[in-house]
Amino acid sequence: QVRLVQSGAELKKPGASMRISCKSSGYFFTSYYIHWVRHAPGQGLEWMGVLNPSDGATTYAQHFLDRVTMTRDASTSTVYMDLSSLRSDDTAIYYCARDYAIEAFTDAFDIWGQGTVVTVSS
Amino acid sequence: QSVLTQPPSASATPGQRVSISCSGGSSNIGTNTVNWYQHLPGTAPKLLVNSHNQRPLGVPARFSGSKSGTSASLTISGLQSEDEADYYCSSWDDILNGPLLGGGTKLTVL
Numbered sequence: 001q002v003r004l005v006q007s008g009a010e011l012k013k014p015g016a017s018m019r020i021s022c023k024s025s026g027y028f029f030t031s032y033y034i035h036w037v038r039h040a041p042g043q044g045l046e047w048m049g050v051l052n053p054s055d056g057a058t059t060y061a062q063h064f065l066d067r068v069t070m071t072r073d074a075s076t077s078t079v080y081m082d083l084s085s086l087r088s089d090d091t092a093i094y095y096c097a098r099d100y101a102i103e104a105f106t107d108a109f110d111i112w113g114q115g116t117v118v119t120v121s122s
Numbered sequence: 123q124s125v126l127t128q129p130p131s132a133s134a135t136p137g138q139r140v141s142i143s144c145s146g147g148s149s150n151i152g153t154n155t156v157n158w159y160q161h162l163p164g165t166a167p168k169l170l171v172n173s174h175n176q177r178p179l180g181v182p183a184r185f186s187g188s189k190s191g192t193s194a195s196l197t198i199s200g201l202q203s204e205d206e207a208d209y210y211c212s213s214w215d216d217i218l219n220g221p222l223l224g225g226g227t228k229l230t231v232l
Contacts, residue, residue, distance in 0.1 A: 037223070044125050044225035045159075045167070045210050047218075061220055100172055107214040107221035108157045108173055112166035 002026035004034075004096050004113035011119050017084040020116045022096030029077040030054040033099040035109055036070065036081045040092040048094075050105055051079055059105065086120045093117050126150065126211050126224035133230040138201050142227045144194045144211035150222050154214040156194040158187050161208040161226070170209075171196065198229075206231040 007021040022034060036048040049060035051070040058070045069082040079096060094116045097109035127145040134140040144156060155173035162168075169178050171187040184199040194213070198205055208226045215222035 035221070044128075045212075045223040046125075047221045047223055050220070059220060061218065095166060097167075100169065106173070107154070107212050108169060109159075109167075110169050110172075110178060112168070114166055 002098075002111050004098060004111055006094075006096060006113040006116045009117040009119075011121070012086050013122055014087055014120060016086050016120075017082060018086060018118060019080055019082045020094055020096075020118075022079045022081070022113050024053075024077040024079070024098070027098075029074060031102050033103075033105045034070075034072075034079045035097045035099060036068075036094065037097055037109070038092040038094045039115075040089065043092075046092075048081070050099070052105070053077075053079065054103070088120050090120045091118060126213060126222055128209075128211060128224040128227045130225070131228045131230065133232055134201050135232045136201055136203060139197060139199045140201055140229065141198075142196045142209050142211075142229065144196070144213075144224050146192050146194075146213055146222070148192060149217045150192075150213040150215040151189065151194055152192040153216065156187060156189055157212045158185070158196045159210045159212070160205075161210060163208075167210065201231055203231050205229060 003025050005023045030053045035050045051058050053072050067084050072079045096113040098111040100108035100110040158171040159167040160170050170185050186197050210226050211224040
């Protein structure tokens with residue numbers, strides 16, 4: 001069964017950093033790009049960026065360029081998303097999602113993680 | 123944050139047909155295809171219709187997508203109570219050089 005399993009909820013103070021993990025199983029890890037999308041309260045879904053698990057190459061959305069870092073550990077089929085200088089408006093549910101296409105970066109995501117709730121509050 | 127524009131809410135009764143719109147521009151919907159997702163509270167979003175108007179395995183045929191110019195629509199025929207959810211569109215954006223997602227539409231089945 002194809003699955004993405006994310007790490008648990010986070011409570012952070014403003015200015016802190018966070019790391020969320022996304023562990024893949026049930027498919028060949030390096031064949032599908034992994035995206036990160038967040039859903040803030042009262043807002044729509046927001047694409048944050050994408051990582052190619054094959055070589056670790058990344059593309060980040062302009063909005064997050066100076067604060068986000070995406071990495072992977074191929075030995076454990078896990079992708080990580082680090083977000084620094086957290087603010088209250090970073091409070092959201094963060095999802096990792098697998099690209100629909102094989103070995104390509106598209107705009108469709110077919111498998112999603114369960115989501116990680118992040119709360120940023122003093 | 124730029125988003126594709128969707129109506130915040132829609133409603134219909136069981137058995138009816140309902141359409142949800144998604145409006146964009148020349149850098150996204152105008153030149154690229156559109157995907158649709160269903161998001162039930164407490165669960166992960168689910169791909170309903172992909173860029174080639176295909177439905178992943180298990181998605182009923184009553185869900186369909188269409189596009190005209192810089193707008194797109196998701197149509198649900200024979201509405202069922204379990205269709206009550208939030209629906210999002212997405213399209214590749216040539217300026218963002220990545221996916222652009224809609225603001226979401228909350229569908230209520232009356």
